[in-house]
Amino acid sequence: MTLSAQLTHFGIHATxxxxxxxxxTRVMGFVISDTGTGSSGARIVFMTQNPECHHQFVLFDGRPKDMPYNPVNQISFRLDSLDTLKAYRRALIAAGITEHRQTDHGNAWAFYFKDPEGNPVEMYCDTPFYTPQPCGEPLDLDQPNDAILARTEAMCRSRPRFMSRETWMQNIQAKLDTRP
Incomplete structure (x- = not known):
């Protein structure tokens, strides 16, 4: 039997x-699918953007305000297109969140910001290309999509082991198919 797990949701504690x-809910577009109280007494809020998933994101009460560091490294949301990525950026700016780091990873276009409790959040969408990671080139989401695509393709082609995303996916599938 080949083991295969699909990441479907994650939860974090909130102050x-x-x-x-x-x-x-208001800025990121999630809806509440359930609320309750866990066995620890913490309030829990389940949220989703997909009617097939009861919850994709869960928030729990109970994160101490005096923690010496943020235990959350990054919360990443995969989007369906460059237009959607730009729309989220506009929504965040309208909500007063204006500090964004925009990055062209070659295989993805992304921007990063911090949520109200300082958790690092990544919004990204895939490109049609693969390039070895890490890769973090400048990105200007104010540019037209065609210009962004052309710049990313040129950058990816200039790096070693360039291939299409489709070819990369086929290579990964072959690795998955040969697992013991």
Whole structure:
């Protein structure tokens, strides 16, 4: 039997649960699918953007305000297109979140920001290309899509082991198919 797991959701603890729920519903477009109280007594809010998934994101009460570091490394959201990526950026700017780091990873276009509790969030969409990672070139999401695509393709082609995303996916599938 080949083991195969699909990541479907994740949860984090919040210092101010209500503020975080407001941000992720109002700005990020999630809907609340359930709420409750866990066995620890923490309030829990389940959220989704997909009617096939009861929850994709879960927020729990109880993160201490005086933690010496943020235990969340990164929350990443995969989007369906460059237009959607640009739309989220506009929504965040309209909500007053204007500090964004825009990055062309070659295999993805991304921007990064911090949610209301300082958790690093990545919004990204795939490109049609593969290039070895890490790769982090400048990206200007104010440029037209055609210009962004042409610049990314030129950058990817100039790096070693360039291939299309489709070829890369076939190579990964071959590796998965040969697992013991």
């Amino acid at each position: 101010d649960l209500d503020r975080m729920v407001d941000f992720y």
